[in-house]
Amino acid sequence: MRGKGSLLVIFDCDGVLVDSEPIALSVLGEMLKGQRVSLCDDEIADRFLGRSLGAVAETVEQEFGVRLPEDFPAMIRRRLFARYEQELQPVQGIGAVLDGLARRGISTCVASSSQPERIAKSLAVTGLAQAFGSHLYSATMVKAGKPAPDLFLHAARQCGFSPANCVVVEDSPAGIVAAQAARMRVVAFGGGGHAQSPAFRQKIAALKPDAWFDAMPDLLQFVDGLRSSEDSLHG
Numbered sequence: 001m002r003g004k005g006s007l008l009v010i011f012d013c014d015g016v017l018v019d020s021e022p023i024a025l026s027v028l029g030e031m032l033k034g035q036r037v038s039l040c041d042d043e044i045a046d047r048f049l050g051r052s053l054g055a056v057a058e059t060v061e062q063e064f065g066v067r068l069p070e071d072f073p074a075m076i077r078r079r080l081f082a083r084y085e086q087e088l089q090p091v092q093g094i095g096a097v098l099d100g101l102a103r104r105g106i107s108t109c110v111a112s113s114s115q116p117e118r119i120a121k122s123l124a125v126t127g128l129a130q131a132f133g134s135h136l137y138s139a140t141m142v143k144a145g146k147p148a149p150d151l152f153l154h155a156a157r158q159c160g161f162s163p164a165n166c167v168v169v170e171d172s173p174a175g176i177v178a179a180q181a182a183r184m185r186v187v188a189f190g191g192g193g194h195a196q197s198p199a200f201r202q203k204i205a206a207l208k209p210d211a212w213f214d215a216m217p218d219l220l221q222f223v224d225g226l227r228s229s230e231d232s233l234h235g
Contacts, residue, residue: 007226008161009101009219010152010184012050013112015171018122019089021049021194027080028056031072037064045194050172052113052145073115081121090126091191093216098131100220104227109135111155113145113174135159146174149182156184167226169219171195176207187211187222 015021029044037060039047048056053076057068069075101108109132112119116138123129123136137155139145156166168179168186171194179186188209190201204212211222 006165007223008107008109008156008159008166009223010109010111010155010166010168010179012168012170012172012175013110013114013119013122014050015091015192015194016169016189017091017094017110017128018126019091019193020084020122021045021171021192023083023087024080025049025194027076027083031076031079032060035060035066035068035072037066042197042199045200049194050113050146050170050174052139053115054139055113055145077115077118080118084121084125088122088125090128091189091216094128097216097219098128100217101223102131104220104223106223107159107161108132109137109155109159111137111151111168113139113151115140146172147177147181149178152179152182152184156182167223170209173203173207176204176209180207185210185226187213187219189216189219190214191216 011017014024025041025044028048029039029041032039047059053073061067098108110119116136119136119138123132137151137158139151142150142154144150152168153163156163163183166184168184169189170176170179170186171189171192176186176188186209188204190204190212191214195201213219
């Protein structure tokens with residue numbers, strides 16, 4: 001968490017900092033097929049995008065009557081990490097945006113549904129780890145993951161901010177709902193490789209986030225607008 005100003009920007013990881021969702025959804029689909037759960041790409045994304053592996057396991061058991069093996073998360077992690085090493089890229093422009101937020105004295109952290117090991121691996125492979133230090137928060141740290149607000153509220157408390165002074169950057173319906181439940185501003189990022197289908201974009205639009213952008217540098221303009229509004233209110 002660089003800086004300690006009046007605003008905290010909370011980043012989701014997959015699909016926001018790193019363009020990992022197409023890889024992750026592909027691996028999940030392959031692994032579920034091996035467990036006799038066959039879903040098309042759109043169905044995988046609709047059910048599981050932005051959800052923790054615990055939530056995935058619950059949904060699979062409830063909807064398909066299949067109990068995933070205890071080592072399912074470890075199996076996914078091994079296959080996923082191997083592909084990350086070969087394929088994973090940071091979201092275009094994110095490095096410059098993180099530098100821009102730091103120059104403005106704005107604090108940042110990560111709050112992701114992924115396990116801590118996956119968050120750390122994603123940031124290490126893409127060279128983003130130093131931007132956040134130890135301020136990485138996982139759904140494994142709270143009772144309920146997204147779409148519950150617990151994770152975002154936990155991240156805010158750990159960083160010393162009230163929900164009113166937080167902005168969440170999310171790419172999934174579950175994450176947007178979680179941020180709104182936490183009473184935080186939320187901006188939808190639609191620039192990831194998984195976020196281009198009309199059905200997905202309609203679902204995001206229906207949730208009415210505070211802003212929506214497909215180019216990460218637009219986040220700086222949004223933040224500058226918030227700061228200008230606050231300055232005028234206190235001027």
